[in-house]
Amino acid sequence: MSILSRAFARLLPMPLHSLFLLIVWLMLNSTTSLGHILLGTLLAIVIPVLCAPLRIPQPRIKRPFKVVSYVFLVLKDIVVANFEVAILVVGPMRRIKPGLVAVPIDLVDILPITVLVSTVTMTPGTVGADISKDKKWLYVHVLDMPDNEQEVIDLIKQRYESRVKEIFGC
């Protein structure tokens, strides 16, 4: 039994990823014909086996429902911020006050940090530029810097980082 389960683990190192790959393959071809299911299954087995050695263990999502509310919050912020930036771009250039901010971050693992930096970059007006080696500082380029840079830091920390923390339960 243990040999069987070990063989299963070797063949499918990431079962969820395999399932996801198969679904995306079928969605890309928008069919459910037998041929494509077989081809998709083959890809879903081969790709994770090839990628498994590259994998770094990541923390699991502890609260999946929080992900949904987080996605909607970010979507709303993207739309609102888009209008703000669009007005800035069309308006007079002297009104744009760019700046750099170093944001201290408390997240430890790579995946939560990636999620945080991606959301910071997706919301227009801020681009995550780099991260310090010890993973404690995130450098952000801000298109329209308020006079008090602490506002930007507080926004990122309270609005996004605290929620990402909740999702991953760290």
Place this chain on the structure above:
Amino acid sequence: MSFTVELIISVFLILGGLFVLVGSIGLIRLQDFYVRLHAPTKATTVGLGCILIASIVYMYHMQGYVSINELLITLFLVITAPVTAHILAKVAMHHRVKVMQRTRNQHLIETARMQLPPENDNKKQDQDD
């Protein structure tokens, strides 16, 4: 196709087109590389989002089912757009691309290049010590 459907599709297409246009205008008008970086990230998110919604509504009315390819395009965009923006910003810092004169906290670029914590805070701590 009924008038309301046509209206919905047109509104989304025009909105999407407007945002992509503003993004392109931003690429021309904005003055340094980092600031320009903000314009295309905007065009891809809301602009393309609107165009994709229009496409989904159109396909739903022509074929009777929700076309999944558009959802996949959205997914890939959401995954790839931040990564490209981040890599571009990083490369710009390593090439010491000029920044606008009135950019604040320019000293942070140096520490960010070396991936070190910001210097000011260390100095402050040293003084405190």
